[in-house]
Amino acid sequence: MDLRRKLPPRPPSSSSTTTKSVSVDRSTSPVPKASDALPLPLYLTNGIFFTLFFSVAYYLLHRWRDKIRSSTPLHVVTLSELAAIVSLIASFIYLLGFFGIDFVQSFIATSRGDECDDVDDSFDDSVVKEKPKPKVFINTKDPNYIPNIPKPKGFINTKDPNYIYEDDEQIVDDVVRGSVPSSSLESKLGDCFRAASVRRRALEITTGRSLLGLPLEGFDYEAILGQCCEMPVGYVQLPVGIAGPLLLNGSEYMVPMATTEGCLVASANRGCKAIFASGGATAILLKDGMTRAPVIRFATAERASQLKFFLEDSVNFDTLSVVFNKSSRFARLQNIQCSIAGKNLYVRFTCSTGDAMGMNMVSKGVQNVLDFLQNDFPDMDVIGISGNFCSDKKPAAVNWIEGRGKSVVCEAVITEDVVKKVLKTTVPALVELNMLKNLTGSAIAGALGGFNAHAANIVSAVFIATGQDPAQNIESSHCITMMEAVNNGKDLHVSVTMPSIEVGTVGGGTQLASQSACLNLLGAKGSNRESPGSNARLLATVVAGSVLAGELSLMSAIVAGQLVKSHMKYNRSSRDIASTV
Ligand code: ADP
Numbered sequence: 134m135d136l137r138r139k140l141p142p143r144p145p146s147s148s149s150t151t152t153k154s155v156s157v158d159r160s161t162s163p164v165p166k167a168s169d170a171l172p173l174p175l176y177l178t179n180g181i182f183f184t185l186f187f188s189v190a191y192y193l194l195h196r197w198r199d200k201i202r203s204s205t206p207l208h209v210v211t212l213s214e215l216a217a218i219v220s221l222i223a224s225f226i227y228l229l230g231f232f233g234i235d236f237v238q239s240f241i242a243t244s245r246g247d248e249c250d251d252v253d254d255s256f257d258d259s260v261v262k263e264k265p266k267p268k269v270f271i272n273t274k275d276p277n278y279i280p281n282i283p284k285p286k287g288f289i290n291t292k293d294p295n296y297i298y299e300d301d302e303q304i305v306d307d308v309v310r311g312s313v314p315s316s317s318l319e320s321k322l323g324d325c326f327r328a329a330s331v332r333r334r335a336l337e338i339t340t341g342r343s344l345l346g347l348p349l350e351g352f353d354y355e356a357i358l359g360q361c362c363e364m365p366v367g368y369v370q371l372p373v374g375i376a377g378p379l380l381l382n383g384s385e386y387m388v389p390m391a392t393t394e395g396c397l398v399a400s401a402n403r404g405c406k407a408i409f410a411s412g413g414a415t416a417i418l419l420k421d422g423m424t425r426a427p428v429i430r431f432a433t434a435e436r437a438s439q440l441k442f443f444l445e446d447s448v449n450f451d452t453l454s455v456v457f458n459k460s461s462r463f464a465r466l467q468n469i470q471c472s473i474a475g476k477n478l479y480v481r482f483t484c485s486t487g488d489a490m491g492m493n494m495v496s497k498g499v500q501n502v503l504d505f506l507q508n509d510f511p512d513m514d515v516i517g518i519s520g521n522f523c524s525d526k527k528p529a530a531v532n533w534i535e536g537r538g539k540s541v542v543c544e545a546v547i548t549e550d551v552v553k554k555v556l557k558t559t560v561p562a563l564v565e566l567n568m569l570k571n572l573t574g575s576a577i578a579g580a581l582g583g584f585n586a587h588a589a590n591i592v593s594a595v596f597i598a599t600g601q602d603p604a605q606n607i608e609s610s611h612c613i614t615m616m617e618a619v620n621n622g623k624d625l626h627v628s629v630t631m632p633s634i635e636v637g638t639v640g641g642g643t644q645l646a647s648q649s650a651c652l653n654l655l656g657a658k659g660s661n662r663e664s665p666g667s668n669a670r671l672l673a674t675v676v677a678g679s680v681l682a683g684e685l686s687l688m689s690a691i692v693a694g695q696l697v698k699s700h701m702k703y704n705r706s707s708r709d710i711a712s713t714v
Contacts, residue, residue, distance in 0.1 A: 182224045182227040183224075185220055185223075185224040186221065186224035186225060186227075189217040189218075189220045189221045189224070190221060192217050193214065193217050193218065193221065196214055196217075301327065301330070301331050301334070304318075304321075304322070304331050305331050305334045305335050305338070308331060308332065308335035309335050309338050309339055315332050315335065315336075315364055316363065316364055318331055318332055319358060325354035325355045325358055325365075326349075326354050328354070329349060329354050329365045329366055329367070330349060332364060332365075332366050333349060333366040333367060336366055344366065344367060347366070347367040347368075347369070348367055348368060348370065349366070349367045349368075352365075352367075352368045353645075353646065356644070356645055356646070357645070360641070360644075361641065361642055361645065371391040371392070371393065371597065372391070372392070372393065373389050373390065373391045373598050373647075373651065374389075374390050374391075374392065374397075374398030374594075375387050375388065375389060375390070375398070375402075376388045376390055376398050376401035376402040376404075376405050376679065376682065377402070377405050378405060378409060379405045379408065379409075379414075379675065379678050379679060379682060380405075380408055380409045380412075380413035380414065381408075381413060381414050381415075381416055381543075381674060381675065381678040382413075382414075382415060382416055382674065383413065386655055386656075386675050386678070387654055387655075388401070388405070388595060388655070388675060388678075388679050389595070389598040389599065389651035389654055389655070390591070390594035390595055390598055390679075391594055391597040391598040391651075392590075392593070392594040392597075394590065394594075397590055397591075397594060397683075398594070400683060400686040400687055400690065401591060401679055401682050401683045401686065402682075403555065403556070403682075403685075403686040403689075404681065404682025404683055404684070404685040404686035405679075405682045406555055407547055407551050407552070407555040407556050407682070407685055407686070408545050408547070408678075408681065408682055408685070410548075410551045410555060411545060411546060411547045411548050411551050412545075412546070413545065414543055414544065414545035414678050414681055415543065415544055415545070416541055416542070416543040416674035416677050416678055417541065417542050417543075418539060418540070418541055418670050418673065418674060419536070419540040419541065419542060419632075420536045420539070420540035420632075421485055421538075421539050421540075421666065421670060421673075422467045422468070422483040422484060422485055422486075422536070422537075422538075423483070423484060423485075423486045423490065423491030423492065423494070423495045423537065423538055423635070424481050424482060424483045424484075424495065424523050424524075424535075424537050425481075425482055425492070425495040425496050425498075425499045425518065425519060425523050425525075426479050426480055426481040426482065426519065426520050426521070426522035426523045426524075427479075427480055427499055427503060427515055427516075427517060427518045427519065427520055428477055428478070428479055428515075428516045428517050428519075428520025428521075428522075429477070429478045429479075429480065429503075429513050429514065429515050429516065429520075430476060430477050430478075430513075430514040430516050431476045431477075431478065431512060431513060431514070432476065432512060433476050434473065434475055434476045436476070436510075436512060436513075437473055437475075437476050437477060437478040438473065439510075440471075440478055440480075440506070440510055440513065441471040441473060441478055441480075443509070443510075444469045444471055444480060445469065445470075445471055450466075450469070453466065453469065453502055453505075454466040456501050456502050456505045457482065457484065457498040457499070457501055457502050458484075458498065459498075459501055460494055460495075460497035460498035460500075460501055461486075461487075461494045461497065461498075463485070463486055463487030463488075463489065463494065463665055463666070464484050464485070464486060464487075464491075464494045464495065464497070464498050465484055465485045466482065466483075466484045466498065467483045467484055467485060468481075468482075468483040469481070469482055469483075470483070470535070472522060477516075477520075479520045479522035480522075481522050481523065481531070481535075482495060482498065482499050482502070484498055485666065486637070486666075486669075487639075487660070487665040487666045487669070488637060488638045488639045488659070488660050488661055488665060488666055488667075488668045488669040489637045489639050489640045489669070490538070490601070490602065490605075490635055490636060490637030490640065490641065490669070491538075491637065492525065493640065496518060496519075499518060500518065503515055503518075523537070524537075524608070525605070525608075526602075526604040526605055526607055526608070527607060527608075528581045528582065528607055528608070529581075529608070530581060532582070532608040532611060532632065532633040533581060533582040533608075533611050533632060533633070534632075535632075536632040536633055537608055537632070537633035537635060538605075538608075538609065538633050538634050538635030538636065538673070539633075539634045539635070539636065539669070539670060539673035540631070540632040540633065540634070541630075541631050541634055541673050541674055541676075541677040542628060542629070542630045542631075542677075543628065543629050543631075543674065543677040543678050543680070543681045544626065544627065544628040544681075545626075545627055545628075545681060546619060546620070546624050546625065546626050546627075547624060547625040547627060547685065548623075548624050549623045549624050549625075552624075552625055552689075556685060556686070556689035556693075557689060557693050558689045558692040558693050559692075560618050560622065560623065560624065560625045561618065561622070562692045563616050563625055563627075563688055563689065563692055564616045564617060564618050564625070566688055566691060566692050567614060567615070567616035567688060568616075570586070570688075570691070571584050571585055571586060571613070571614045571688075572584060572613075581611075582608070582610070582611025582612065582613075582632075582633075583610075583611070583612075584612065584613035584614060585610075585612040585613065585614040585629065585680075585684060586614060586683075586684050586687045586688050586691070587683060587684070587687050588610045588611075588612035588614075588629065588631070588680045588683070588684070589606055589610035590683060591676070591679045591680045591682075591683040592606050592609050592610045592634075592676060592680065593606045593610075595675070595676050595679055596609070596636075596676075598648065598651040599636075599638075599643065599648055599651045599652050599655070599657075599672065600641060600642030600643035600644070600645055600648025600649065600651075600652070601635070601636050601637070601641075601642070601643070602635070602641060602642070605635040608633040608635065609631070609633060609634045609635050609636070609676070610631075611631060611632055611633050612629050612630065612631045612680060613629070613630045614627070614628070614629050614684045614688075615627070615628045615629075615630070616688070627681065627684065627685055628681070629677055629680050629681045629684060631676075631677050631680065634673040634676050634677065636669055636672045636673050636676065637669050637672075638652055638657050638658060638659055638660070638661075638668040638669050638672055639659055639660050643659075644659075652668075652672070655671070655672065655675055656671070657669070657671045657672045657675070
């Protein structure tokens with residue numbers, strides 16, 4: 134099926150819309166002027182008519198006085214007086230034109246039905262200006278408003294996915310036929326927006342499916358080039374909700390959460406309220422190091438063991454650090470941990486990475502070390518820079534036990550009163566549910582780092598809002614939630630322990646406008662110049678604090694039997710969230 138429709142005529146190029154001077158042939162000028170009365174220069178014509186006017190006026194006044202003295206009737210005029218009156222009228226009309234009231238011009242124009250305001254006398258007579266185009270005001274409050282003006286090059290009306298400029302028709306056809314690779318559009322066109330629009334159109338034609346609803350405009354495609362996403366055809370919109378204030382380590386944070394799960398933000402918000410009312414939460418960063426573990430194969434297990442001993446010998450650590458740290462001024466090697474499977478060696482390097490999440494940084498450092506080791510171990514065969522002992526984006530006990538990224542523990546004591554009034558439950562009920570659900574239930578299920586109610590919900594929403602890698606939600610959501618009655622069983626001690634929160638505030642998606650705005654809201658945007666790494670560490674503690682809030686609220690909802698009820702309410706209606714607390 135050919136989805137293409139008849140193309141609209143290409144709008145005039147923008148250059149033709151701007152005000153500019155154009156030469157015109159005076160002989161074809163449509164309107165004669167009073168100053169054209171004599172074939173003389175303008176100043177001479179002016180002089181003659183001024184002199185004529187005042188002389189005939191003087192002459193006629195004298196004649197009028199003489200007639201009064203001699204009692205001659207005024208209407209009796211001689212031929213010379215008649216000529217003087219005609220000259221007076223003619224010169225008067227000329228003088229009116231001199232002062233801006235051109236009777237000749239307006240008389241002729243009126244009789245022709247013309248408007249003459251496109252003639253500008255203030256410039257050279259041989260030059261006229263085009264009439265300036267009226268300004269068009271765009272209603273920025275209405276994102277669907279499309280002004281009726283020539284569209285900029287590459288404009289696509291997102292309401293009409295079949296609209297495309299004639300200019301791009303050929304390239305769309307080339308992509309559809311396969312003679313131009315879709316992936317080469319950015320470099321070929323030199324315009325990322327146009328490349329996305331052409332790719333999108335070609336996609337619609339080849340699949341026969343419309344992308345109406347997937348926005349194209351309103352996104353900076355240059356910002357993702359070579360960094361975040363290849364071959365874009367649009368972008369997905371996600372709402373960002375706010376939970377907070379989260380009172381953490383004495384500071385208040387408004388936590389941005391990008392989610393489409395109704396109830397989630399409202400729930401985290403209620404948890405924040407309980408924490409706030411109880412005096413706040415405390416988060417402690419236990420560890421901060423990103424890992425990468427290549428797999429190296431030898432001919433024998435003995436040779437693999439020799440490299441293991443070499444790498445684990447503290448005598449060699451300083452040399453290896455120097456080699457590793459060349460990858461970045463922020464990379465600092467912390468630890469090397471080896472594991473053997475037969476004649477294969479897995480080497481887990483851990484390093485600090487400043488404010489970056491650090492995967493690129495640690496990989497570069499590992500590559501430096503592998504190149505260096507080739508001198509002493511020429512028989513080593515690097516099978517892969519990642520051998521899954523890292524372990525990235527997969528559930529793995531090594532992350533749960535050793536940690537990866539930031540390891541954080543976060544705690545709060547929620548008073549009995551707040552448990553009752555805000556969380557609508559009791560301390561013993563929460564402690565019991567936590568023991569039977571998050572600890573025993575997860576043990577029965579054979580959970581790996583999943584000793585919690587819904588840490589992944591909060592982690593994902595904050596990750597997406599702040600430009601983190603959502604796939605790292607897997608290990609970043611590892612969490613054990615503990616609840617215990619304290620203060621003679623009156624209050625609730627709640628904690629979340631999260632050993633592998635992988636976050637950064639530079640690199641990847643963190644630099645995009647929306648995500649960067651969310652980081653800014655938390656006061657954790659970009660690189661921290663005074664103390665590199667502290668922005669990323671702050672973000673990790675906020676993630677843990679938000680998880681604590683989410684655990685408190687969901688657990689309370691389950692105890693109170695509100696879970697199904699509130700989901701029915703917030704997944705199906707748009708009522709004000711204030712009524713949830
Ligand atoms: P990742 O290693 O998380 O994939 P990138 O390699 O994309 O991240 O981003 C890290 C880049 O940001 C490096 O080039 C690094 O030099 C630079 N950078 C600037 N400021 C910082 C900082 N405070 N901490 C870490 N990296 C920083």
